[in-house]
Amino acid sequence: MAAGRFLRRAVLRGALAGAAARPLGPPAAAAGAVTGALQEHAALGAVGALAVAAWAGRRRGEVRLVPRLAAGVVVGLATRLVWPVAPKGPAAVRAHRTVTSLPADPDGTGVGIVVNPGAGSGAVGGEGSPAAALRAALPAARIVELAEGGDLVAALEELVGAGCRAIGVAGGDGSINAAAGVALAHGLPLVAVPAGTLNHLARDLGVESLEDAVDAVRAGHAAVIDVGWIAGRPFLNTASFGSYVELVDAREALEDRVGKWAALAVALVRVLRRGSPVRVVLDGEERVLWLAFLGNCRYHPPGVAPTWRERLDDGQIDVRLVDASQPFARARLVAAALTGTLRRSRVLETFETTTLHVRSPDGPLRLARDGETFDGTAEIVVAKDGSRLTVYTPQRS
Secondary structure, eight states: OHHHHHHHHHHHHHHHHHHHHGGGOHHHHHHHHHHHHHHHOHHHHHHHHHHHHHHHHHTTTSTTHHHHHHHHHHHHHHGGGTSOOOOSSOOBOOGGGEEOOOSOOTTOTTEEEEEOTTSOSOOOOSSSOHHHHHHHHOTTSEEEEOOTTOOHHHHHHHHHHTTOSEEEEEEOHHHHHHHHHHHHHHTOOEEEEEOSSSOHHHHHHTOOSHHHHHHHHHHTOEEEEEOEEETTEEESSEEEEEHHHHHHHHHHHHHHHHOHHHHHHHHHHHHHHHOOOEEEEETTEEEEEEEEEEEESOEESSSSOOOEESBSOSOOEEEEEEESSSTTHHHHHHHHHHHTOGGGOSSEEEEEESEEEEEOTTSOOEEEETTEEEEOOSEEEEEOOSOEEEEEOOOOO
């Protein structure tokens, strides 16, 4: 899973760098593409570098070959200014929040996991269903396959009632969020098996595959991470209101007909064309916003495309607001992102806090948490209240 993610990033960064360097000539384009790819995926970049070296060797007498290659390298490195390179390792937690004595033995005794078949195509590891793989790896665990349209929370509560000392889910971020709510309510550790489309939390935990989750259970190794709250509901990755919520609702209305990614593209166009800003009062200050991003712990990179976290226990909520009161706010935001000047943009406001009070003069807000939308109220609180969740994670060297 991790290798595939970085391979995709390498191909995209290489393509962007190569296209940007193309006006400087084919040698620059080739060097730019290789330099871009090398920053995300060493093996792919090394293969590309060997190919470019062999090609350049055959043209070593060409005038200005070396300067053009050097210019391409500079362009490849400059892609970092607008799109930072993602770290290869998982987010960190403080040493005293690492648990190494959870109640689970090598065959999964006391562990209950619900497999959500509707979560998407994720890193289930190997062929076949996640349920079959989990039963083979943890024969003493209770593995439940959720029926089509089944109630995930009810299935998890049944596992708790059956005496499970740890519960989990094989699914995406929304499924893991639901399981986290049950785990928090009963004070139990959580098993997060990545089987969704993006698997943000599992990736940040270093749980890149079903095998990683199984290894963590067998070892009884876990990390204690922060939990954020919005309108009284927990979130582990992000929460939001504004255009992102419109985007998710529009995508979900279309995805059964055209597929998830095509639905996302169509929904994005619709929201950009027809979306309306929201009026809110934030901590007593009236605002008009296109988007409010609320991260559980600080996200990177800065800007409106936060992708990864360096810590999962910093006690902060990462707040990023897109101001709709500025003229041509959305166009200015896109321009700032493309030119690497987001930090100086007046359209984007960023800060960290532990509590944010939100009031909507226009009535109840539509909210999102970990990719799932729901109806909130006209007044909500986004907060860190000290709640923490114990999640199985692989042991790190």
